[in-house]
Amino acid sequence: MAKYQKIPEATIRRLSSYLKCLAELEGKDEKVVSSTQIAEICNVNAAQVRKDFAYFGEFGIRGMGYNVKQLKFNIKEILGINRIWHIAVVGIGNLGSALLVYKDFLKQNYQIVAAFDKDPVTVIGRISERMGKPVEILHVDRLKEVVKARNIEIGIITVPPQEAQKVANLLIDANIKGILNLSPVPVKTPPSVKLRNIFFTSALDSLVYYLSN
Amino acid sequence: MAKYQKIPEATIRRLSSYLKCLAELEGKDEKVVSSTQIAEICNVNAAQVRKDFAYFGEFGIRGMGYNVKQLKFNIKEILGINRIWHIAVVGIGNLGSALLVYKDFLKQNYQIVAAFDKDPVTVIGRISERMGKPVEILHVDRLKEVVKARNIEIGIITVPPQEAQKVANLLIDANIKGILNLSPVPVKTPPSVKLRNIFFTSALDSLVYYLSN
DNA sequence: TATTGTGAATTAATTCACAGCC
DNA sequence: GGCTGTGAATTAATTCACAATA
Structure with a gap:
């Protein structure tokens, strides 16, 4: 191209x-x-x-x-978004579950086809009341298997900071192609796995810098 | 500095x-x-x-x-983050309510001191079940008044695309200092109001570009 | 000795300004 | 006539390489 x-x-x-x-x-x-x-x-x-x-x-x-x-x-x-990309969300806390129901996000070229958590039972209880079973929440142990089975190419990390690199490693091991890290700490990937670290607060920090100066 | x-x-x-x-x-x-x-x-x-x-x-x-x-x-x-900045979230949909409970976000230098929606009654019903009244949800009509009363300096926009500019205008009119726009469309502000447009899907798009090429 | 702080060199990104074309 | 496409000029950001120094 x-x-x-x-x-x-x-x-x-x-x-x-x-x-x-x-x-x-x-x-x-x-x-x-x-x-x-x-x-x-x-x-x-x-x-x-x-x-x-x-x-x-x-x-x-x-x-x-x-x-x-x-x-x-x-x-x-x-x-490269003239087709649908399959996405997995790992970590179904507040941000993760927001993604699962974020319709604008889904509409165009991306489809969340799997969601993982280390405690799916608790999580399902918590979120099922506010959405009509958007996607099944699976235990993170099944990540590698499901990534393969569902042709998942991108993983979104929405776990707490101390888990972020572990999850990244799981995704890498599952032969994911790209990672969007929304956790508040940077993770590392080998060159073969493309990475974007998005720090929500960085945008605020830089906004505030220009407000203060 | x-x-x-x-x-x-x-x-x-x-x-x-x-x-x-x-x-x-x-x-x-x-x-x-x-x-x-x-x-x-x-x-x-x-x-x-x-x-x-x-x-x-x-x-x-x-x-x-x-x-x-x-x-x-x-x-x-x-x-300029050696103090706490007061924030308002406008639009308590999925993303907005995720912010209200996003503890990592709150912890350091930012405090959400107001939340607005154009239909607070419905919204309160929807979100109260999963959080212990994190912050009162007010009707957006009260924005200007409350921004002043609570010394709010930053507004976060989390409304649907067709409302984004309207909300930006309300915030501008309320003499907000800075706007973080998390809606999926860009908004405009006068030079006196600092702006960050954060497009969640842009990060994915650019990730996908490098996956495809 | 190890590491900062920085001028100079390099590389990259942006903008200008206009030729080329519908 | 008006707007694209682009080489040249400009501006900005990054990296090098080394003097300064704890």
């Missing part, structure tokens, strides 16, 4: 945000959009928008702009 | 991650740490760690390293 060059990680993140913008425009039945409009909505420079696309090809029409539907399709193809 | 220069946003995010690392080391009773160790744990270059600190002062001892406790204190001071 990519032409030849190394693509900046920032470009990839922006592509994902352009996609949201395009989904909105599509909802408003807009057919065509210019780089200037996208830039305006996403708070970036218009040349940047064009350059981000240029890494992957020519998607626009000079003098006209971009076809919304087509551009959306192209970006999904670039990102 | 900062010497003179403009500080890269990336530096601020890393400071927040060094802080996590230091908290862990402190928990293990480590007294001293080197830039190389921090770099190793946080997956960055050691010179980068030193340079990040250098923007703000000299915190280490040549030949020795950094005093864990002291460095932790210094970073908290730099980030």
